Amino acid sequence: MALENADIEKIAILARLQVTPNEMNDYTNSISSILSLIDQMQQVDTNGIAPLSNPHDATQRLREDTVTCDDQREAFMAIAPATQDGLYLVPQVLD
């Protein structure tokens, strides 16, 4: 499956990544080649084989419902770029 530059633009917007016009062709080509590898894999006959959602032959471990973490706000806020009134500040999201 070959992608076009427009597809890459859309993916970049959804991922909030800035892709410059110079990089555009590179991304289009390399992502397209990944997809063509997947096309190749799709041709393998997988009839009767259960989908694998995880490579480990294990199931989810469960956690007991008890509080194990104290408030560490000060420590977390110390590494944040901007904080105020106990809130993390981020560039304004337009409403």
Place this chain on the structure above:
Amino acid sequence: MTWEIVIGLEIHVQLATKTKLFSGAKIGFGAAPNTQTTLVDLGMPGALPVFNEAALRMAVTFGTAIDAQVCKHSVFARKNYFYPDSPKGYQTSQMDHPIVGLGHLDIQLDDGTTKRIGVTRAHLEEDAGKSLHQDYDGMTGIDLNRSSTPLLEIVSEPDMRSAKEAVAYMRKMHAIVTTIGISDGNMAEGSMRCDANVSLRPKGQEKLGTRTELKNINSFKFIERAINIEVERQIDILEDGGKIVQETRLYDADKNETRPMRSKEEANDYRYFPCPDLLPIEIDDAYIDAIRHSLPELPDQRSARFVSTLGLSEYDAAVLSASRNLADYFEAVVDVCDDAKLSANWVMGEVAKYMNQNNIEIEQNPVSASHLGQLICRIKDDTINGKGAKTVFDGLWNQTGEVDEIIAARGLKQVNDVFAIDAMVDEVIANNPKQVAQYLAAQEDKRGKMLGFFMGQVMKASKGSANPGQVNGLLAKKLNALC
């Protein structure tokens, strides 16, 4: 044209776990911002989620309560979207393999019939944080306390045909989740909220019309209003020959209107994929059966018991079992006074009336079950009459004292003394010769009604304290003796 309304609901229920879905951070409403977070909730690289067993158990409990298929194999998926109150850049949810499959519940319609509503699925997912858009020097404030709070999203089939049915479904769902104890059901604090999918089609047509989705409705009152206002809007468009645009709309309670959300808020390309940080959840029959066997009495079962062992009517039983707290209150009243019928009348009568007038729910009702029970005991032992009882109830509601204190303070003790009542009856008959003459001239079948005048006079003479049953008996006897 006659339109048929088609409604499906997606209800988000906040599960009453002590800690988050994927971390050991405490959950509590109203905590100072960002004091209930861990590295996992902040979406820090390398911080791995560990799944909370209590959330799993609650989801399975719900599945068994609505007689649904509980899936022994379920998988968490990432729902990708960008918003700063979700710092991971995705919501951990379930897509292809939800924990709960097809189930159903029954709602009672106004005409007394029962309708079965299908539940398509219910899946576990995490809540997002909160954005505060007040001006922080052109920045947005983020509080991540709510981040990773466990939610059960319950998706119904498009089986409802009116806003009233949607409310009945939501109320029933509320009764179930609070009865099985998986949520506090507090709608004001957002523990239960719903999105409604609404579409219209010409009556008789099978194909569904284009739907709109109403977001984040957080009260029973608003579900009904939001759906009705959206139905009106869609009818106007369709009857003018227009077309409904499939979109997400917000209900504005202040303006009582729905309006489209901006397309930016609606990035529908979620690119779901199985979450590589979480392994599949595998449970066995023994786990599910143990939960099924420990289910408490469900609202429908409670309602049936109210009919069979307490002798209530189907209608009264359905109303009183509509919420766990209401049913608990009612039963606590019965425990004190041992009279189910009177208890039902009082809970559905005065209690409901005062709650409506003051716009509060049963949890905030200031009259305790033991007080109401004592009040009913005083009616039964003839200490007070019906009118006096209402005065006592008003006193209890306004916290002016205990039942017997109020009866004494307001002089409500009923006069049961036959001689005193006898004297008052004689006096009234003597003082109203004109009415007595009319009574005697009237035909016998009209007399019962005319007795009301004399009843009123005697009650007035006794300042409302005479035992009405005794007055009635004496009056009839004495007047008829004059014939």
